[in-house]
Amino acid sequence: xxxALAIPAARYLLVPPRPGRKEEWTEAGxxxxxxxxxxxxxxxxRNRRDGWRVISEKNTVWxxxxxxxxxxxxxxxCPHLGCAFHWDETNxxxxxxxHTSAFSLDGAVLSGPxxxxxxxxPAKVEQNRLxxxxxxxxxxxxxx
Amino acid sequence: xKPRFSGVLAWLEERTGLASAAREFLYEPIPASSGWRQVLGxxxxxxxxxxxxxxxxxxxxxxxxxxxxxxSLRYIVTELTGGRLLRGLHHWGASMFIxxxxxxxxxxxxxGAYKKPREATWLVxxxxxxxxxxxxxxxxxxxxxxxxxxxxxxxxxxxxKAPLAGPYLLRLLGSDxxxxxxxxxxxxxxxxxxxxxxxxxxxGFHVYLVRRHxxxxxxxxxxxxxxxxxPEQVFKDTVAIFAAFALLFTxxxxxxxxxxxxxxxxxNTYIPRPEWYFLFLFQLLKFFEGPLEVFGSxxxxxxxxxxxxxxxxxxxxxxxxxxxxxxALGVVGLSxxxxxxxxxxxxxxxxxxxxxxxxxxxxxxxxxxxxxxELAGIGYFRAENCAACHxxxxxxxGKLGPDLTRTPxxxxxxxxxxxxxxxxxxxxxxxMPPIRLNDKELSALAAFLLKLSPANAEALHAAPDFAVQxxxxxxxxxxxxxxxxxxxxxxxxxxxxxxxxxxxxSWVERHxxxxxxxxxxxxxxxxxxxxxxxEAMVAYLFSLEE
Numbered sequence: 001x002x003x004a005l006a007i008p009a010a011r012y013l014l015v016p017p018r019p020g021r022k023e024e025w026t027e028a029g030x031x032x033x034x035x036x037x038x039x040x041x042x043x044x045x046r047n048r049r050d051g052w053r054v055i056s057e058k059n060t061v062w063x064x065x066x067x068x069x070x071x072x073x074x075x076x077x078c079p080h081l082g083c084a085f086h087w088d089e090t091n092x093x094x095x096x097x098x099h100t101s102a103f104s105l106d107g108a109v110l111s112g113p114x115x116x117x118x119x120x121x122p123a124k125v126e127q128n129r130l131x132x133x134x135x136x137x138x139x140x141x142x143x144x
Numbered sequence: 145x146k147p148r149f150s151g152v153l154a155w156l157e158e159r160t161g162l163a164s165a166a167r168e169f170l171y172e173p174i175p176a177s178s179g180w181r182q183v184l185g186x187x188x189x190x191x192x193x194x195x196x197x198x199x200x201x202x203x204x205x206x207x208x209x210x211x212x213x214x215x216s217l218r219y220i221v222t223e224l225t226g227g228r229l230l231r232g233l234h235h236w237g238a239s240m241f242i243x244x245x246x247x248x249x250x251x252x253x254x255x256g257a258y259k260k261p262r263e264a265t266w267l268v269x270x271x272x273x274x275x276x277x278x279x280x281x282x283x284x285x286x287x288x289x290x291x292x293x294x295x296x297x298x299x300x301x302x303x304x305k306a307p308l309a310g311p312y313l314l315r316l317l318g319s320d321x322x323x324x325x326x327x328x329x330x331x332x333x334x335x336x337x338x339x340x341x342x343x344x345x346x347x348g349f350h351v352y353l354v355r356r357h358x359x360x361x362x363x364x365x366x367x368x369x370x371x372x373x374x375p376e377q378v379f380k381d382t383v384a385i386f387a388a389f390a391l392l393f394t395x396x397x398x399x400x401x402x403x404x405x406x407x408x409x410x411x412n413t414y415i416p417r418p419e420w421y422f423l424f425l426f427q428l429l430k431f432f433e434g435p436l437e438v439f440g441s442x443x444x445x446x447x448x449x450x451x452x453x454x455x456x457x458x459x460x461x462x463x464x465x466x467x468x469x470x471x472a473l474g475v476v477g478l479s480x481x482x483x484x485x486x487x488x489x490x491x492x493x494x495x496x497x498x499x500x501x502x503x504x505x506x507x508x509x510x511x512x513x514x515x516x517x518e519l520a521g522i523g524y525f526r527a528e529n530c531a532a533c534h535x536x537x538x539x540x541x542g543k544l545g546p547d548l549t550r551t552p553x554x555x556x557x558x559x560x561x562x563x564x565x566x567x568x569x570x571x572x573x574x575x576m577p578p579i580r581l582n583d584k585e586l587s588a589l590a591a592f593l594l595k596l597s598p599a600n601a602e603a604l605h606a607a608p609d610f611a612v613q614x615x616x617x618x619x620x621x622x623x624x625x626x627x628x629x630x631x632x633x634x635x636x637x638x639x640x641x642x643x644x645x646x647x648x649x650s651w652v653e654r655h656x657x658x659x660x661x662x663x664x665x666x667x668x669x670x671x672x673x674x675x676x677x678x679e680a681m682v683a684y685l686f687s688l689e690e
Contacts, residue, residue, distance in 0.1 A: 001385075001386065001389050004389075004393060005194075005197065008226035008229050008230065009197075009201055009226070009230070011225045011226045012201060012224055012225060012226035012227055012230055013201070013204070015224075015225035015226075017219070017223040017224055018222075018223050018224075018225070018602075051205070051216065051219060052207075052212075052215040052216050052218065052219030052223075053212075053215070
């Protein structure tokens with residue numbers, strides 16, 4: 001009896017809800033407004049599934065244009081403990097104000113306690129429009 | 145190792161006394177005649193604990209406000225793994241709890257186990273029965289579907305009829321004026337905070353009293369030495385609890401728990417019904433008209449509860465064998481007969497909406513968003529038995545044809561229609577027989593298949609037959625040439641989404657038969673569908689959400 005209750009209860013609490021989340025692309029801005037090598041923080045709205053609701057909310061993403069067709073989109077939270085980081089133009093790196101983790105232009109850890117590089121969103125360019133996906137791709141582990 | 149373990153036990157015993165308390169509990173002497181008839185109290189306690197367990201789990205994903213309750217419950221039963229099972233356990237567990245409490249009370253009543261010095265134990269038991277019923281009444285509102293809403297309207301109106309206290313009761317229940325957010329908050333607070341706390345305290349007190357006075361001996365126990373509670377009675381209690389759990393689990397897996405359309409206070413066609421164990425009261429009300437109604441709703445049930453509570457003080461004779469308790473047997477027999485008769489009459493005389501024509505909102509309802517052609521395509525898919533060869537859920541391997549939710553790359557509608565007509569031509573070696581449908585039907589089938597994906601296959605399969613049949617009729621009669629459904633179709637006539645909020649079913653049926661009589665000057669031709677088709681068509685149109 002304990003198993004007949006504990007197993008469904010554990011599955012109820014731990015298995016992700018159906019149907020599984022599928023990739024959704026949202027337009028974040030125009031690629032022509034980005035200069036190669038200069039990160040820009042873009043703000044846009046997108047729908048997010050929150051339990052039984054779908055809510056439209058403000059999202060930010062740090063984007064770095066690499067070429068006409070290639071753009072990298074970093075999730076705006078530091079992978080260490082989730083603080084919002086910013087671009088330090090003087091030192092040319094991303095800096096988290098909480099625990100001073102620093103990340104290079106391509107998201108790799110330069111210094112500080114973060115165990116991995118910046119997380120990314122899938123990004124693609126279609127007719128000058130930058131489309132950002134919803135699934136977060138964890139950043140690469142920091143070199144020890 | 146062993147001495148250390150016994151050292152821990154000795155420490156625990158010295159500090160808490162738990163081991164000796166457990167020993168005292170297990171080896172408590174009980175009358176020699178004790179046996180199966182004494183298991184009901186333990187089963188009731190187990191079911192209460194199970195309700196607490198499943199209730200907590202449901203509450204972890206439930207938002208207790210009218211704006212969110214219904215959608216969060218749908219999320220639990222349609223999207224969370226095991227959610228339907230947990231709701232089933234809680235729903236059927238509530239019914240089973242009441243049944244077992246009533247059986248427990250009946251057993252105690254029949255054997256006269258309430259006699260001195262056990263009057264207080266009985267009184268607490270009667271209060272616990274009322275608390276169990278209060279759980280049922282307050283929990284009934286929480287799904288916030290039409291059934292919950294309208295059932296609670298009736299409940300609160302009955303409370304309002306109470307002499308003198310009526311208006312105050314109504315205000316206490318937060319339904320002064322109408323059922324709304326305040327009513328919901330009151331019912332939820334009662335259901336998850338007040339009632340569980342009071343019930344747990346009273347169960348504790350009830351068990352304490354049972355232990356204080358001991359299990360009531362039967363007359364045949366005179367002169368026989370008592371036996372310990374463990375192991376014989378513990379074994380019987382465990383078997384009974386296991387049997388109750390097995391039955392409950394089977395019900396939760398096999399029996400559908402209803403979830404209707406979201407509560408609609410403007411729905412003037414809904415016929416409210418209470419939970420099955422209150423149906424006798426519902427029927428009783430029909431016998432009392434006008435000013436006498438208060439007798440059926442308040443006075444008679446109140447007197448019955450009072451008589452139940454006063455039983456130990458009315459029957460103070462010495463304990464006798466069950467066979468000689470003719471009055472008690474008669475009271476139980478007549479009560480059971482009256483309850484069964486009134487319940488049967490209530491079931492027989494209340495018009496029911498046929499379940500096969502109602503949308504089951506405890507299932508995925510993605511099909512509600514389909515265009516009529518796509519929904520009709522499901523009908524052709526079923527009629528042609530395509531699923532016999534093609535898997536569509538991604539789980540049925542080994543079938544002849546490809547999985548229609550995954551076949552890459554997705555074909556165009558034109559390719560599909562050509563393939564349906566002559567499968568071997570486009571797919572050499574195909575064993576698929578040609579589909580004998582006309583072009584319009586084939587195009588509906590293709591429209592459905594283009595919508596199919598692994599994510600929505602389950603929702604599309606849940607489309608009820610009435611809706612599919614209605615959509616097929618809609619397609620056949622080209623209703624979309626004038627009307628719009630789910631954003632598809634022309635707008636010569638009114639859009640049909642939300643029709644149930646604007647018209648009654650009888651109005652729509654008559655409009656199909658005699659459009660000019662209902663809407664003078666309309667360009668809509670008459671559609672005198674046969675009765676079954678009319679039912680399906682109207683039920684489909686009424687399922688379309690705004």
